[in-house]
Amino acid sequence: MSTVLDKLRGRLGQSAPRPDGVPKVRGQFAFSSDMFAEGMLWGHMLRSPHPAAAIRSIDVSQALLIPGVRAVITSDDVPGRKTYGLDYPDQPVFAWDVVRFMGEPVAAVAADHPDTARRAAAAIVVDYAPTEPMTDPAAAVDAAPIHPLGNVLHRQWVRCGDPEAVGAVVVEGRYETAMQDQAQMGPESGLAIPGEDGGVDLYIATQWLHIDQEQMAACLALPLEKVRLHLAGVGGAFGAREDLSMQVQICMLALRTGRPVKMVYSREESFLGHVHRHPAVMWYRHHADRDGRLVKVEARIILDGGAYLSTSTAVTMNASCMAPGPYLVHNAVVEAVAVRTNNPPCGAMRGFGSVQACFAHEAQMDKLAAALGMDPVELRLRNVLKQGDSLITGQVLRGTAPVADVIRTCAAAPLPTGGPQTAAELELPGGAGRTAERTRVRRGVGFAVSVKNLMYGGGFDDYSSARCRLEDGVATITCAAVEVGQGFVTLAQQIAREVLGVADVILAPPGTADIGSAGSTSASRQTWMSGGAVQKACFAVRERLFSCTATKYGVSAETLAILDGRVVSLDGQIDIPVFEAAGGEVLEETVEFHHEPTAELDQNGQGDAFVSFAFAAHRAVVDVDLDLGLVRVVDITTSQDVGRVLNPVQLVGQLEGGIAQGVGLAVMEEIVLDHGRVRNPSFTDYVIPTALDMPPVHIAALIEEPEPGSPMGAKGAGEPPMISSVAAVVAAIRNATGLELPRAPVRPQDIALAGASRGPTLASSPNNVEVSQ
Amino acid sequence: MLVFLPVSLEEAFDAFEQCPDAHFLAGGTDFMVEVNFALRRPPAVVCLRRVEELQGWRVEGSEVVLGAGITYTELLAPRLGELLPGLAQASRTVGSPQIRNAGTVGGNLGTASPAGDSLPVLAALDAKIVVASKHGRRSLELADLIVGPKRTTLAPGEVIVEVRVPAALGSQQFLKVGTRNAMVIAVANVALVADWAGRSVRCALGSVGPVVIRAREAEEFISARIDWEGRTPPSDGDLAEFTALVRSAARPIDDHRSTADYRRHSVGVCAERALGRVFSGDNREASERTSWAS
Incomplete structure (x- = not known):
């Protein structure tokens, strides 16, 4: 019995260990790139070297002559629809007539050896006529279309209140965020195996199996049931795996050759072969009264969508609706436009439109505080959204909105002791390069707050499916929710243990064949949605378990409960282990869980488009080398609105991981483009934080106010850590330097070469909370 | 791809004579990246790690003589670090511990990247670089060895053997x-x-x-x-x-x-x-x- 109780410790609210944790640490976990099938071929993609070019001709004959080459395919070979896309299929499986970004697939090869495939791809002769790439998103709005569907991917207006309203104090700014990459560790990879029925089985690392299946079936001209997807081990995602990568192409190769085909992107190819975070240019004007209450927010946001639509529509919607941040604003005029350019396609990445808007609205709040001579934290507190308030979309906040709590607890946490005078040399800005001169290092503190909508909205019927099967006291959960590292596999087990009182919970491999869609592992939604579906399925099985027991013992099912792995009645007469209660019967239930319906936004951006919102506050402390412009982030303190903590260790992991990506965007991460060409497609040159760049994270408070409508009271926690951490770090650098720094990431030259503008403002440090030590 | 694993310079030279298209490998922290990216596909590689004459270091008079195969990790060790503090500082900035375990001074010189971390220190110390081939040895200044980005004056078959720098200079x-x-x-x-x-x-x-x-x-x-x-x-x-x-x-x-x-x-x-x-x-x-x- 004691062992059962030990296992039951992995229930909701406890730090249940991850089933995949030890294998991943030991290198025993099979990632998608580790797969092997007898007789398999290797696929390789030929990609456009040009950001914009006409294709005059493609000659594959030389490639086919290379021994070991089994197939070469181009757009002509796509059996069904020649395009795909999450929202609208505007992206070619293989480019024909024209290429619109550097790295766009043009052809693919299957060969006996990966090197042969690579050489064969290089032997394909594509006659390109390069054209001038359109790479300036602001200019692209009105420029000649680079795609038949035009250059404006989506335009979202949000208008509320009086557009003529004027405040006593007005601050303006123009802000920019760069193109960030998800930098997931596992490169795109998959294994396609042709089926005897003319269909295909694809083992793939993705974020949403069923949406891949839908898009693939259309391109492959196969019925859905002949395109069977199975989840392969995912090495991180962060949005990079929402769009199709190689799915259609390797299935075509497998179907063409009748043999399994494996493809693994190189790191460089991965950088070229998945979407990135939309770079943004944002103009903001805030009006406030003399007491610091916001009167009006005006914003114009241009998002560079790159060559194809991907999720630009939803990113634009988020950026526009979240444009003012977590503040009550009665009058707003916001326009967000996603634009098509010849830059790499942009789509989903953690934070999804909110990261960009937050960078701007939080800089504006600091500017406003400076203009008013008010403490920036106090200014925020005066304007926070509360339950019952309306967003600028007219939607009333019916869920929890502990914005003031996250701000207060985060701001009240003690600042780190010490300073650049006493820090270990490796921990000064410049780190191992030993460049810092302590007298020229200045400390700064910055504060930022964010709001993120959770789950899919805008009228989309978002749902998840799950099955629970209880047999001999062992629960088996079947759900197509993709584990990308966020911890759903742990949570699903916790839920089953909690509801059914069983110790052993098996998770069936996620796939499209046995169960309906679970929706995407994104938008901070799986804990709520698939967690909700698993819980609902377990509840349904428990109900049947109780009814079996009730019938057998002649008691009312309402008197039964599950306690420590046993079915018990309130009067104490029944007390039997769960595995006995079912009496040998197999109990199985399959359910769908839908969240509350949402509405589409109207032409003024009004409507109840969102399900729920999560809020977070971040306070960053940085040390800045004033002469070299190098930054060391010393500390991040955060409070987050989480609804309910379901797994403390995993929650901390989400907070720390998100902050690492936030620190990255704040001070180093950027896809560098030169006329549409990616200049740094490697981890040598696309730098992400190392242990010396990542500060300790202090969690000031996890605000647990159970969210109505959330099956377990929890709010998704994956995205908020990445949103305001960016704004907080840059605010801290502004505080240290007195510079405006309107762009993320802040590059060393932005500080070191700011020149004359530094002098007079340095001492006053107007932008942020006071440093008191 | 042919791979040679010589244990002496003589064997290394023999290997090169046998395979004049061979590339010398001394750490591989740049070279292997290029191989993995398929930017380079040398028909043969002569690995220098096992070559006895390239190992270790010694003091000769007022000079420290570094075997070209010395790794950054070895340069960080206390005794050598005291004799060549500038080189130790530079070594600490190179890559990760794994890279420092693999990368060598000889490799840094042979790669001749403008960003090579040991190179400014060697230049400031007026280092003498000794190179050798089947046909003999010569000693040259850094500026005479590295003449452009990733360009050296090494003759085919020539191996960087040692680097001579003043001990504990200033x-x-x-x-x-x-x-x-x-x-x-x-x-x-x-x-x-x-x-x-x-x-x-x-x-x-x-x-x-x-x-x-x-x-x-x-x-x-x-x-x-x-x-x-x-x-x-x-x-x-x-x-x-x-x-x-x-x-x-x-x-x-x-x-x-x-x-x-x-x-x-x-x-x-x-x-x-x-x-x-x-x-x-x-x-x-x-x-x-x-x-x-x-």
Whole structure:
């Protein structure tokens, strides 16, 4: 019995260990790139070297002559629809007539050896006529279309209140965020195996199996049931795996050759072969009264969508609706436009439109505080959204909105002791390069707050499916929710243990064949949605378990409960282990869980488009080398609105991981483009934080106010850590330097070469909370 | 691909004679990346790690003789670190522990990247580089070995055998600017040696030109202005002039890692700080020796 109780410790609210944790640490976990099938071929993609070019001709004959080459395919070979896309299929499986970004697939090869495939791809002769790439998103709005569907991917207006309203104090700014990459560790990879029925089985690392299946079936001209997807081990995602990568192409190769085909992107190819975070240019004007209450927010946001639509529509919607941040604003005029350019396609990445808007609205709040001579934290507190308030979309906040709590607890946490005078040399800005001169290092503190909508909205019927099967006291959960590292596999087990009182919970491999869609592992939604579906399925099985027991013992099912792995009645007469209660019967239930319906936004951006919102506050402390412009982030303190903590260790992991990506965007991460060409497609040159760049994270408070409508009271926690951490770090650098720094990431030259503008403002440090030590 | 695993120079030379298209491998931290990216596909590789004559180091008179196969990790070890503090500082900035375990000084020289971290230190120490082939040995200065980005004067079949540098010469400083706090390719780096006995300052700049640049004018200017007897720090005016001369010696470019303007600016800051540290008593040396090895 004691062992059962030990296992039951992995229930909701406890730090249940991850089933995949030890294998991943030991290198025993099979990632998608580790797969092997007898007789398999290797696929390789030929990609456009040009950001914009006409294709005059493609000659594959030389490639086919290379021994070991089994197939070469181009757009002509796509059996069904020649395009795909999450929202609208505007992206070619293989480019024909024209290429619109550097790295766009043009052809693919299957060969006996990966090197042969690579050489064969290089032997394909594509006659390109390069054209001038359109790479300036602001200019692209009105420029000649680079795609038949035009250059404006989506335009979202949000208008509320009086557009003529004027405040006593007005601050303006123009802000920019760069193109960030998800930098997931596992490169795109998959294994396609042709089926005897003319269909295909694809083992793939993705974020949403069923949406891949839908898009693939259309391109492959196969019925859905002949395109069977199975989840392969995912090495991180962060949005990079929402769009199709190689799915259609390797299935075509497998179907063409009748043999399994494996493809693994190189790191460089991965950088070229998945979407990135939309770079943004944002103009903001805030009006406030003399007491610091916001009167009006005006914003114009241009998002560079790159060559194809991907999720630009939803990113634009988020950026526009979240444009003012977590503040009550009665009058707003916001326009967000996603634009098509010849830059790499942009789509989903953690934070999804909110990261960009937050960078701007939080800089504006600091500017406003400076203009008013008010403490920036106090200014925020005066304007926070509360339950019952309306967003600028007219939607009333019916869920929890502990914005003031996250701000207060985060701001009240003690600042780190010490300073650049006493820090270990490796921990000064410049780190191992030993460049810092302590007298020229200045400390700064910055504060930022964010709001993120959770789950899919805008009228989309978002749902998840799950099955629970209880047999001999062992629960088996079947759900197509993709584990990308966020911890759903742990949570699903916790839920089953909690509801059914069983110790052993098996998770069936996620796939499209046995169960309906679970929706995407994104938008901070799986804990709520698939967690909700698993819980609902377990509840349904428990109900049947109780009814079996009730019938057998002649008691009312309402008197039964599950306690420590046993079915018990309130009067104490029944007390039997769960595995006995079912009496040998197999109990199985399959359910769908839908969240509350949402509405589409109207032409003024009004409507109840969102399900729920999560809020977070971040306070960053940085040390800045004033002469070299190098930054060391010393500390991040955060409070987050989480609804309910379901797994403390995993929650901390989400907070720390998100902050690492936030620190990255704040001070180093950027896809560098030169006329549409990616200049740094490697981890040598696309730098992400190392242990010396990542500060300790202090969690000031996890605000647990159970969210109505959330099956377990929890709010998704994956995205908020990445949103305001960016704004907080840059605010801290502004505080240290007195510079405006309107762009993320802040590059060393932005500080070191700011020149004359530094002098007079340095001492006053107007932008942020006071440093008191 | 043919792979040779010689244990002596003689065997290495034989291997090369057998396979004149072979590439010498000394660590592979750059080379293997190119192989993995399919940018290079050499028909044969001669691995130098096992070659006896390239291992270890020794002191000969006032010189330290480094086997070309010495790794960055070995350069960080306490005894060698004390003899060659500038090289130890530079080694600590190279990559990750794994990279420092694999990468070698000979490899850094042979690759001849403008951003090679050991190169400015070797330049500032006036290192002599000994190369050898079947046909004999020769000794040359860094500037005569590395003549362009990734371009050396090594003849086919020639192997970098050893590097000779003065032991514990004066005060040595190395500063490296990168876009993150560790494990990063230099945006700019500076090595500075103040030779108290020889009454000269030598300053070499990396990543701000096609090859490592000695800031000769700056060196001559400040060497003449320094109070070598009293060891008092240079005046602010002299420091400013020195910094300006260092900046004017740089020949940086704009690329995806940084801008020419920032590189020029930052070598000035680093050189100024390096010179300042030479006169600041520099008790950081002792306290940080342990941290180099970490």
